[in-house]
Amino acid sequence: MKSLACMILAGVVFLTACEDKKPEAAPTPAASAAASASAAAPEPAAASASAPAPVALPEQPDDFALVEPATPTCPPEMVRVKKSYCVDRYEASLIDTETGQDLSPYYVPSRKQALSIQKRWEQERLAVGPTEAREMALPPLPPWQAQRNFEPKAMSKKSRIPQGYLTGPLAALACKNAGKRLCSLSEWQTACRGEDDRNFPYGDTYEQGKCNIFREAHPAGLLHGNPSIGHSDPRLNTVKAGDKPLLRRTGETRACTSRWEGDGIADMVGNIDEWIDDPEGTFVGGFYARSKKDGCASMVRAHPFDYFDYSTGVRCCKDL
Template sequence: MAYIAPEGASAYCIDRWEAQVVEVDGRKERSHAPTTPVTNLLVKAVTHSGVVPQGYISKNEAEAACKASKKRLCTGDEWERVCRGKHPTTFPYGDERKSGYCNDSGRAPIVSLHPGMGDEVYASAEAMNDPRINQTPGTVALTGSFSKCKNGYGVYDMVGNLHEWVSDMQGSRGTFRGGYYQDTHLNGDGCKYRTVAHDPSYHDYSTGFRCCADVR
């Protein structure tokens, strides 16, 4: 984890990479395919470089996974402070978007995987959680594999790759940050990207997370 000690605020730590999960059964842990939902499973967050991060996860599930690791979801302010780096910039690497620095030029093959559905595909929970989406080349990348998508704290992939749930709520809606491999612009550029369109039980191929922890 990276240690963050902001001026005038409490120190905290944040995972350097987007999270994976493991399934927990009593004292036993087993791997979980990161391209499948975790619905009705007890899971724990883990974080490593060079692995496929967990998509297909809701805010509620991400929160529980962080808690099982004795961590928590970051607040939006904590998340953005880290994303923008020690000398705040719009993207982790600077103020101007640079092609190829982060995983933000991919394409989700939803329509081609579900021909004939048209725009209705985006309202289908089954289609939006199809494991084949993030198994397709040019979609989600291994954590840390975009080596320039890193800020001054040494934290990777906060823009692009997967949306990241944070603990903030707007009414009954949850919040995720940073964009994903197909979009880091529509709801704000780079570290300012913020979506509040879904309730906290929502998940699809684009939703991921990372954990924070209080410094004791």
């Protein structure tokens, strides 16, 4: 039914506006959902010329892939052997553990014993050997080393006089104070033979002069007239044959180098004997005046662990 207002205005321009309005049909559920989705979805933005190009993400690694850990390395003064342990590059020189002062390489590193030996040889040198030898003075014992007790610490350094006059227990203590230990026989021999597993650091056949061993003179023979006596004399490792010292500085004999991983261990044959971890007493490698041609197999088992003479020194090992 038309309303009163529409009837009054009939025939006027409003006539069309007064037509009966039909009620709008209720939207169906599907239509409502479509409308809501259309309203919620943003209109696609117009492509911009300045928009950055899409970046390719790196390929993700396999969740089950394992990263191999790095092989442990040795301290800089040591050489890694068979990727399982470390060996000092050079024969040990010693310092005082507390102060870092150098110990004399010509005396046993024990205050009481060093003083006793110094006193003894100040007298005996005047009565033994040729006149020239008797006039040869003892190397000085540092005053501090004579005045107080100390503990030795092993150092592996190039161009040093290696320490002689070491007992086995003192050698073990020096290594321990350096955070290291004595080498076992198998460790020492393996290191000596190098990666190529040779009888000598330089090859399989003995060559005179390649290592500092089997020298032309014996220091006790020159000083005392008898190579078998007076082996505690502090002068022995200062003796020369002609104008060349019998005992050489560490690393000086370059041909005598055991090769490992592009690195090298010096003087494992000759120069000075080296204590190993054997409580019965074993030192290996030979020293400069020993008449030996057996290279890395050279060893002496004739003395107890607390023995020492001018030829006994050490180099240390360390676990990786």
